[in-house]
Amino acid sequence: MRDMRSSNAYRDKARIALNKPPAIGDDIDIDAYASSDEAVAYRDDPTELPTDIKEQMLDAGVVVDDLSHRSGTFIQMDNAPVHSSTSQEGIEVMALNQALDKYDWMSDYWWRVVSVDTDKYTANVELNQNSGYFIRALPGCKSIYPVQACLYLDKSRLAQNAHNVVIAEEGSELHIINGCVSGSGEEPGLHLGVSEIYIKRGAKVTFTMIHNWNSEVEVRPRTAVIVEEDGLFLSNYVLMKPVHSLQMYPSARCVGENATVRFNSVIVATPGSSLDVGSRVILDGKGDRAEIISRAISTGGSVITRGYIEGNAPEVKGHMECLGLILKGEGAIHAIPELKGTLSGIDLSHEAAVGKIKEEEVEYLMSRGLTRSEATATIVRGFLNVDIEGLPPMLSAEVSRAVESSGEDFM
Numbered sequence: 001m002r003d004m005r006s007s008n009a010y011r012d013k014a015r016i017a018l019n020k021p022p023a024i025g026d027d028i029d030i031d032a033y034a035s036s037d038e039a040v041a042y043r044d045d046p047t048e049l050p051t052d053i054k055e056q057m058l059d060a061g062v063v064v065d066d067l068s069h070r071s072g073t074f075i076q077m078d079n080a081p082v083h084s085s086t087s088q089e090g091i092e093v094m095a096l097n098q099a100l101d102k103y104d105w106m107s108d109y110w111w112r113v114v115s116v117d118t119d120k121y122t123a124n125v126e127l128n129q130n131s132g133y134f135i136r137a138l139p140g141c142k143s144i145y146p147v148q149a150c151l152y153l154d155k156s157r158l159a160q161n162a163h164n165v166v167i168a169e170e171g172s173e174l175h176i177i178n179g180c181v182s183g184s185g186e187e188p189g190l191h192l193g194v195s196e197i198y199i200k201r202g203a204k205v206t207f208t209m210i211h212n213w214n215s216e217v218e219v220r221p222r223t224a225v226i227v228e229e230d231g232l233f234l235s236n237y238v239l240m241k242p243v244h245s246l247q248m249y250p251s252a253r254c255v256g257e258n259a260t261v262r263f264n265s266v267i268v269a270t271p272g273s274s275l276d277v278g279s280r281v282i283l284d285g286k287g288d289r290a291e292i293i294s295r296a297i298s299t300g301g302s303v304i305t306r307g308y309i310e311g312n313a314p315e316v317k318g319h320m321e322c323l324g325l326i327l328k329g330e331g332a333i334h335a336i337p338e339l340k341g342t343l344s345g346i347d348l349s350h351e352a353a354v355g356k357i358k359e360e361e362v363e364y365l366m367s368r369g370l371t372r373s374e375a376t377a378t379i380v381r382g383f384l385n386v387d388i389e390g391l392p393p394m395l396s397a398e399v400s401r402a403v404e405s406s407g408e409d410f411m
Helices: 002-006 008-017 051-059 096-102 104-108 120-127 359-367 372-384 393-405
Strands: 072-077 080-086 091-095 133-137 147-153 159-168 173-182 189-199 204-212 217-227 232-239 245-248 251-254 260-269 274-283 289-298 302-311 317-326 332-341 347-355
Touching: 008 120, 051 147, 051 173, 051 204, 072 091, 072 133, 080 091, 091 096, 091 147, 096 133, 096 159, 120 159, 120 189, 120 217, 133 147, 133 173, 147 159, 147 189, 159 173, 159 204, 173 189, 189 204, 189 232, 217 232, 217 260, 232 274, 251 260, 260 274, 260 302, 274 289, 289 302, 289 332, 289 372, 302 317, 302 347, 317 332, 317 372, 332 347, 359 372
Parallel strands: 072 147, 133 159, 147 173, 159 189, 173 204, 189 217, 204 232, 217 245, 217 251, 232 260, 245 274, 251 274, 260 289, 274 302, 289 317, 302 332, 317 347
Antiparallel strands: 072 080, 091 133
16 A cells, blocks of 8 residues: 555645745755665664653653553654554554555545645655654544654754654544654754644544754644544644744644634744744634634744634634743744634634733832742743643643743843
């Protein structure tokens, strides 16, 4: 079945897309990055990975030394799968190449919600097929513990290609932690990730993504989601560490009645970072619900936060909240909320604000005995304290530690 991946139709579209004009401000030269590299040894026992690599993965919420609290694990280093395993019946985790070989029905989920010719990045993933993960919950199966996936970029000037497919069958439940990590040092790299997520009738998926790159890495995820009747998709995104540039705009479409989508994001743009992030939800079923909540902080980097909710069916509701906080004068935040309704009887709303820490708030906390630095860090923690549903306590603690340790920088 692997020949399906090399369909002339897909590859022809991809070749044409490589010549599409780039988006404004997006001038990454893919040819400057290698598309493949030497094979990395597969490990049945992931504890055999080097200690420093495991520690970096842990910073992104991926636990390697003790898998007792994970329903499944997938690890890809550069462009090679190095480990996949499951510990719960009804949960499948494997390299996407394996799934393509195993299931002849994979053609129903291959380039279906993300178009191969979306842009030069999706085209590059098709033309330089490497790997990615396949995660599936069988009908009625509910993951006891989270399933974790790690995409680790180690080699300098490498284009890491990953095509991921997630399927939550009818009545199932999946909690996924996706940790993206670059190796130590400040080496250039390019991460290209395509994720296609399918949530069947009455199924639930919580997808928590932690990015832990370095200041020279360019990141271009392309994600789309289909949510059927009574389905639920919760997306949690956390970026607290430097990255050179990030461009992502995941899109979810509710195609059945009473489906729900929530996007939560917590983002810090450090000096030199350029972030263009957002979320898009299309409500096509009666009674569908959507919520987009974003918190962005600039300590010197630039941020564009986008949000889009479209209502096309009776009794749908959607709310968007895009808040930005500039902590240094050279930082910049541009909030772009959009709502579109195509019929009466819908309820869509948004709130957007960009500002700075109020001096009276700092002075009040200082009057209670805190130093200026401590007062600033306290306000920042409160600003970032979004109630991210489904975020494991360990990851919540990691966000708090990241904010605390950066308190002086926030000044």
